Amino acid sequence: MLTQIKGLHHVTSMAADARTNNQFFTHVLGLRRVKKTVNFDSPDVYHLYYGDETGAPGTVMTYFPFPDMGSGRPGTGEVGTTVFSVPEGSLGFWSDRLSKRGVTGLKAEETFGEKRLNFAGSDGDGFALVEVREDNRPVWTANGVGEDHAIRGFHSVAMRLRDEGATAELLKFMGYETFEAGDGVTRFIMPGSNGAGIVDLETMPNIQHGLQGAGSVHHVAFSVENREKQLEVRKALMDTGYRVTPVIDRDYFWAIYFRTPGGVLFEIATNEPGFDRDEDTAHLGEALKLPQQHKHLRPILEQHLQKLEG
Ligand code: ZN
Numbered sequence: 001m002l003t004q005i006k007g008l009h010h011v012t013s014m015a016a017d018a019r020t021n022n023q024f025f026t027h028v029l030g031l032r033r034v035k036k037t038v039n040f041d042s043p044d045v046y047h048l049y050y051g052d053e054t055g056a057p058g059t060v061m062t063y064f065p066f067p068d069m070g071s072g073r074p075g076t077g078e079v080g081t082t083v084f085s086v087p088e089g090s091l092g093f094w095s096d097r098l099s100k101r102g103v104t105g106l107k108a109e110e111t112f113g114e115k116r117l118n119f120a121g122s123d124g125d126g127f128a129l130v131e132v133r134e135d136n137r138p139v140w141t142a143n144g145v146g147e148d149h150a151i152r153g154f155h156s157v158a159m160r161l162r163d164e165g166a167t168a169e170l171l172k173f174m175g176y177e178t179f180e181a182g183d184g185v186t187r188f189i190m191p192g193s194n195g196a197g198i199v200d201l202e203t204m205p206n207i208q209h210g211l212q213g214a215g216s217v218h219h220v221a222f223s224v225e226n227r228e229k230q231l232e233v234r235k236a237l238m239d240t241g242y243r244v245t246p247v248i249d250r251d252y253f254w255a256i257y258f259r260t261p262g263g264v265l266f267e268i269a270t271n272e273p274g275f276d277r278d279e280d281t282a283h284l285g286e287a288l289k290l291p292q293q294h295k296h297l298r299p300i301l302e303q304h305l306q307k308l309e310g
Pocket of ligand 1: 010012219221255267
């Protein structure tokens, strides 16, 4: 069993419109945009990162807004719900705020003894807020969301699978422990995590595979401290039979990817070097940042990429 993984690092999804996406995460959810860059594999498309003040691992929701992309068809083999942690007693505020801003899919419920508010993202993405009593992660307050209400980072992701067996084994190999099973959902918890330590597996044997599009989660990334630990994880996964990519430099972290038995794409990402490697913390996310290999495209991209504000 591995001990290097410390919970979620980031979740990456797709959207149809960069401006709407930016508006939703900053002005509706009150997160900070911590990086404005491009998809390194498709530099005519943004890669936008939203998180806490510094974009700490376990807080970062990222998007590829492909202009006019069609909606995904939800199904199995993907992350169905991305869940954020909010302070105890804050769901009334959120219910009010989200409904006033036209957010759809609002539904309050209680799962695993936790109060939860489900809602849809601007592309129909499956999201929820869960009240957590003791979440001491630092908080970013902006856009009318104060400390008593602000999102602390991820609480969990829930994956929809036709069969959870092999993915459950993988999570346990990665260091997660089975917490509780109920109502078709099994909860796994990472001891000593960065705060984003929960994964839920929802078993749906009769639901067809999802088709990726706007509103779909592209992949979910798990956090390791540094490159040395990442190489240890890579070797262990490969020794277990997973086909893992070589280490890829994503400028703000190093990444390896592998497809899991249930169909979900996993990434293992390093906490180093972080989002302040090319911008002051005070100005994160403001300027368009380009990786070395795409720097020559700046004049074209600045003209071509949609303006996010103004
Ligand atoms: Zn990623």
